[in-house]
Amino acid sequence: MHLKGKAAVVTGAGRGIGRAIALLLAKEGASVIVVDPGVGRGGEKTEERPADDVVAEIVKAGGKAQANYDSVAEYLKAGLMIKQCVDAYGKIDILVNVAGNLRERMIWNMSEDDFDSVIAVHLKGNWNTCHHAVKYMRQAGHGRIINFSSDAFKGSVGQCNYSAAKAGIIGLTRSISKETYKNGITANAICPSADTRMTLTPEVKENRRRKFEAGLLTKEQYELTLQNRGPEYIAPMVAYLATDQADTINGQVFHVERGRINTEIFGDDFKFLHKWDNEGMFTVSELIESVPGSLMTGIVPVVPQVKMADAVSSTAPKKEKTA
Numbered sequence: 001m002h003l004k005g006k007a008a009v010v011t012g013a014g015r016g017i018g019r020a021i022a023l024l025l026a027k028e029g030a031s032v033i034v035v036d037p038g039v040g041r042g043g044e045k046t047e048e049r050p051a052d053d054v055v056a057e058i059v060k061a062g063g064k065a066q067a068n069y070d071s072v073a074e075y076l077k078a079g080l081m082i083k084q085c086v087d088a089y090g091k092i093d094i095l096v097n098v099a100g101n102l103r104e105r106m107i108w109n110m111s112e113d114d115f116d117s118v119i120a121v122h123l124k125g126n127w128n129t130c131h132h133a134v135k136y137m138r139q140a141g142h143g144r145i146i147n148f149s150s151d152a153f154k155g156s157v158g159q160c161n162y163s164a165a166k167a168g169i170i171g172l173t174r175s176i177s178k179e180t181y182k183n184g185i186t187a188n189a190i191c192p193s194a195d196t197r198m199t200l201t202p203e204v205k206e207n208r209r210r211k212f213e214a215g216l217l218t219k220e221q222y223e224l225t226l227q228n229r230g231p232e233y234i235a236p237m238v239a240y241l242a243t244d245q246a247d248t249i250n251g252q253v254f255h256v257e258r259g260r261i262n263t264e265i266f267g268d269d270f271k272f273l274h275k276w277d278n279e280g281m282f283t284v285s286e287l288i289e290s291v292p293g294s295l296m297t298g299i300v301p302v303v304p305q306v307k308m309a310d311a312v313s314s315t316a317p318k319k320e321k322t323a
């Protein structure tokens, strides 16, 4: 167990990638607040409570978890989800921001609500939880923040709201990494690729089949799209970044998918770790062993801007709204 005694908040943890992360963090010994209001793909309300299922799964396996059904987009509610972790487990060591919705339209068809909703959940939601969590983490002198961006940050047709939010999350994460490293807090971002309800819609499957039939995909390429690229392949890198051993990995952006992890420098792939199909998944132990000497070689560490941070923090407002 690499996270024994740690306390974590994972947002969007009822389904997909967030669920896989919550299950692995718990398996590695962390107590987890499973945040998920159970909304639809576009953020619409449903009667579903997937957070309850994930909590039940963790508890059945002998772990500790509690559900939270609030939205990360709400400032005060985000504060309360962090406080729930501190009240239940005495602290917050790990924050993983996975919650996400999608409203895909070309810019000329996108409504103001489509734009605001996606920015509110992804960009403002990440800021909300980080803002509240960092206050506790600074006092403790320890923290791990892992935020979910997307390769769409480079620009993506039909997703200008989403790609703007995801690019914003990279700037947010790198800024936090510079402001808080001197307090023992690291912040990194992940651009994942996995089959979930967000990516594997019937339309997407049908489009791939049509591309294959039209000769735009080779048989090998098409067959690759049919193999399991489940969210469980994303979780080990997140668990690794949450360990004490990853204390020097800060301000980085990683792409993670089945069989591949790579560093990204301003949108360009830099260093890779690979696993072939017959080699199974990366494990946390393997990543502790191999990431510093492979992915991190040649990467200039984010410089903690201590003097700048001290100067700016002395100008902080005296009275703050708190949860």
Ligand SMILES: NC(=O)c1ccc[n+]([C@@H]2O[C@H](COP(=O)([O-])OP(=O)(O)OC[C@H]3O[C@@H](n4cnc5c(N)ncnc54)[C@H](O)[C@@H]3O)[C@@H](O)[C@H]2O)c1
Pocket (backbone or CB within 6 Å): 011, 012, 013, 014, 015, 016, 017, 018, 035, 036, 037, 038, 039, 040, 041, 043, 050, 070, 071, 072, 073, 097, 098, 099, 100, 101, 121, 125, 148, 149, 150, 151, 191, 192, 193, 194, 195, 196, 197, 198, 199, 231
């Ligand atoms: N799946 C991929 O290939 C892929 C690619 C790039 C980026 N991402 C990012 O990874 C993250 C997880 O995506 P996924 O594929 O697992 O999606 P998913 O739809 O399976 O899961 C997202 C979860 O977030 C929850 N959620 C939505 N709005 C919320 C809110 N306001 N507060 C709290 N929870 C909320 C949903 O209820 C859902 O359970 C997202 O941030 C997504 O943008 C995924």
